[in-house]
Amino acid sequence: MEEPVVTPLMRDEATSVSDTIQPDFLLVAGIAASSGRAEQSETQWQSFDPRNIDYERTAGWIAIAVVGLIMVFGLTITGIATWPNWMVLGIAGSVCLLVLGFLVFINIYIPPLSHSRAAWSCDARGFQIRKGIWWRKVTSVPRSRVQHTDVHQGPMQRSYGLAKLTIHTAGTQNSTVEVEGLNHQVAMQLRDVLIEDRSFQDAV
């Protein structure tokens, strides 16, 4: 019985892998240890990189700033158009403030919540991801059904050392499974591990 070989960690210069990462995020153990044979039917869930919370929040602040700017622009125009009448501007302004306040509230409270709900696991059976606060979803991809995998890293994700792993299958309704918020190194390892074992000829 062979264990899948996990490639050595690739140090990405651009990634500032700090010491704050807990060892279990670079989980070679999480990928490799459980991948002998799926005798244990209990799924061993790994949580995502906690920096994901900061990342989500920062992205949220940027989005809120954009929305705010648009609102200021709209309000200015409204103000000019309805100049002597303060009523319209007042109502529109307070609605905008309410919306902004709601968005700020969401942006503060949602990311930690969704982080605590989301988890992934990779074992001999394959890859599993679970996420969602209100609408919850667990997705399983049997290992042998993985056609190919991508790791994508945007500029902002790079500054947080995060990456998005996309798993492609031959399926139709859900042919891609996107895993966001992984540590970049973990994503790279997963990418390689998931397509390493081709013990079959044709999945379809």
Next chain:
Amino acid sequence: MPFNENASESDPEHAGIQLAGNQVQLAGNQVAASGELPDSSMEGPPVLAPPLGLQRLHPTSFLFEVASQVRRNLIPAAFAVFFAAKDGGIWFVVAAFATLVALVFSLIRYFTLRFRIQGEDLVVDEGLVFRRHRTVPVHRIQNIDIVQNPLHRVFRVAEVRVETASGNEPEATLRVLAMSQIDELRQAVFNRTITNSSLGSDNLVLGENSGEVQEDSLADRLIIVIPTSRLILAGLLSDRGLVVVSVIAGLLFQPDFRGKVSFDAEEWIKRIPDGVSWLAWTAIGIGVFIVFALLLRVFSAAWYLLRFHGFRMERRVDDIRIRCGLFTKVAATIPRRRVQLISVHRTWLGRYFGLASIRVETAGGAGGDSEDATTSVGRKWFLPALPESEVPRILAEIRPGLKWNEGELDWHPLSPKAGRRMVRFSFIFCLVIGAVGAFVWRPWGFIFGLALLPVAIWYAQKKAKATRYARTQELIAYRSGLLTRKLSITFFDKIQTLHLTQSPFDRRWKMATLAIDTAGSGPADHVISVEMLDADFAKAEHEAVAERAAQAIWQLS
């Protein structure tokens, strides 16, 4: 079993791809009669099949290419002509230019398209300025479909579509080839596939019947034919006629025709004498309705006859072959190891007459709603009419070793509260209908909602009871529907991903949805997505199915 045991076998060699492009001669001076130029570059594993030399399209291709372009652009062309008639001038130029472009492209395609089998690949080259060099590994070819309409038959040619698992479009469309060329192509491709599958791991997919491969190796075995009488019956029971009606309706609502029709209607009303009672009106209404319904059925039967006349299904080793058609003849080949999902549909009228129909899904090729002749025959209309008693036998033909007994499966019902949840939903539905009715026709419109309520409740309860889920060592089955009962089967080795979802409402009712995705592209019109399962049961099933699906491949390798 270790993962990479068979790794060496699974990688076919694609050497010679880069070289092949240079061998293509573009000018028309190398007109090769079929099979004149055998390609000597036989690389890779030794194969028994004869090599297929450089081939080109049949000379009449040009004609059919133009015809196809015209048909594809019929609607834009009609618009152009319409506008031209209205505004004149510029639109005529546009239409003429579009036609010219289509003609030029057809000509280029005809003169530049070449294909051959080289080593283990089908190689297709085309293009003048932008050259397209396409290499399709022969063992990846899912099927070769053939369409032959009456005009094709005059010239003894047919349109060929080579399909692989990717995308919604055929990998290569060869329009048109001489019948002798097609035979050569099919032989070259399928002989290779057979050699491959009996050497490679695919053989194991055949399961218990694998011994049969030697037995009837190359003989066609008849599976089923549909007699014309059954075809007509199935047509009469179906509402396919709606397709014809929608086409007619579409014509009537064209701007040109509408004026005339409404004018006619006014004339008709004027002609009716005044003193006709409402009773007579009702009688006329009912009469018209009955005539319309009958016509619909007749249209349906005609459509069935046109499409499926002389339906014949055969099996040759691993390939199921279907031939049918009255004027336009279609031949489809479906390797049965490629079947992702089998779906048995039983309409309420069909059940009364003991008829069912079977659809199958393969990867790629057939786009979901395609009504195109080849893609729909063979997938969506895999077997349009068969007696109920034949279902188990046919299923065993599609999936070797499958012992199908629907009654013996351990059918698991939905959550016990599912009926109540559906009933609550129909309450809300009827409330909305009633509210809308009351708003439109105050205050008595509410009656509509009220009248609908008992029906809706009955329907909800029945529907909840009719939805079932079953799992065995080999397969997952899901059936649903009240009037048209659909039963779909997929196998663990065909499961691509599986999902367990829970909405906030689901959580309140302690329910969950279990969905299974295969590579089938949707012509069965029945997705395995079981809603309102008991949450704990769904979770346990999700784990069990994931486990089993992961193992299914190991068994095959």
